[in-house]
Amino acid sequence: MSDEVRAGCTRVRLDVSYDGAGFSGWARQAGRRTVQEEIEEALRVVTRSGERRLELTVAGRTDAGVHARGQVAHVDLPTEVWAEQGEGRLVRRLAGRLPHDVRVWRAEAAPPHFNARFSAIWRRYAYRVSDHPGGVDPLLRGHVLWHNWPLDVAAMNEASAGLLGEHDFAAFCRRREGATTIRALRDLRWERRPDGVVEGTVRADAFCHNMVRSLVGALLFVGDGHRAPDWPARVLAARVRDSAVHVVRPHGLTLEEVAYPADDALAARNAQARRLRTPAGAEA
Incomplete structure (x- = not known):
């Protein structure tokens, strides 16, 4: 590499x-x-x-x-x-x-x-969910998850705001030996499209294993009223896996875009990305 x-x-x-x-x-x-x-x-x-x-x-x-x-x-x-x-x-x-x-x-x-x-400075994923009582459009079934509860998009966005920034996402990641779980989450928001599909946009410098699907699982629990909007942030702060956080199925998730810096900044970005991240205020 x-x-x-x-x-x-x-x-x-x-x-x-x-x-x-x-x-x-x-x-x-x-x-x-x-x-x-x-x-x-x-x-x-x-x-x-x-x-x-x-x-x-x-x-x-x-x-x-x-x-x-x-x-x-x-x-x-x-x-x-x-x-x-x-x-x-x-x-x-x-x-x-x-x-x-x-x-x-x-x-x-x-x-x-x-x-x-x-060299990548961020990756952007989209997760798509249908809460229509009849299920998912058959032509979209391979790319949209069916959630059998009505979703409150405003509550999901309120909960998402509490997860933004650089944090240790250990509570939402599958740990790997020698790998850090510190990530900078730049964007996490939800909107209901004209066709009724609820689409989440998730953008970060990088993601650890199962991070996006775990975040989506937690936010769906907020959207359907099973948890309060402050619950995902409390799980994040605890830095341990919560049994109520489900890793949702993969077929609703798509890697949409990868961004890179200007050509003259590539070498510096590579060096930065290879450094092991530590929480703010912690020793390197």
Whole structure:
């Protein structure tokens, strides 16, 4: 995951989308179908790379069943291969090789120091829920969760406001050895669309495992009246898992956008992102 590109290679940024229903997440797993493996295999074939694996680095390693509209990855290709393929030709060739539930929309030479993961300044997800008593529109069922209680969007927004800022989100994350649960939550808001679907927007510098789906689970409990609007903030402050916080199903979640700084700020952003975060006032 180096910021430095090997001599003789060109770093290529790929903009990707996929329907997560048929995948066991982004990351390669033995014996399971993953987005990473599908794209890497397609790249290997269309670039005629033989048995050599062209490894992707991704902005966000989505879980099984989670969708993406604005995923970003990078791959280091031999410069002569990139010169032969070019942006348009590589995209067209991948379209002919990839399965229909994953697409590469753009391929372009990345600027110096670009790293799809560490250069990102924020990721934006959307979670979509229907509280219609009849259920979810059959044409949307793979992307919208059905919640069998009426939702109060104003109460959900009131509760969401208490979660904004940089905090230790341990109460809403699945802990991983050696990984921090401190995150800067920049945006968390809900609106009811004209079609009645309740859509949540969640934006942060990064997310820990199950964080978005746990936050949504807590806020749905507020929206349907089972908990008061101050309850999610109290759970957050306790920094321990609450059995009432449910991790909602993945199919309502979509990675919508990943943002990057100006090219001349990439190296500084990479260094910042690699630093271990600590709570405000704590020792590093």
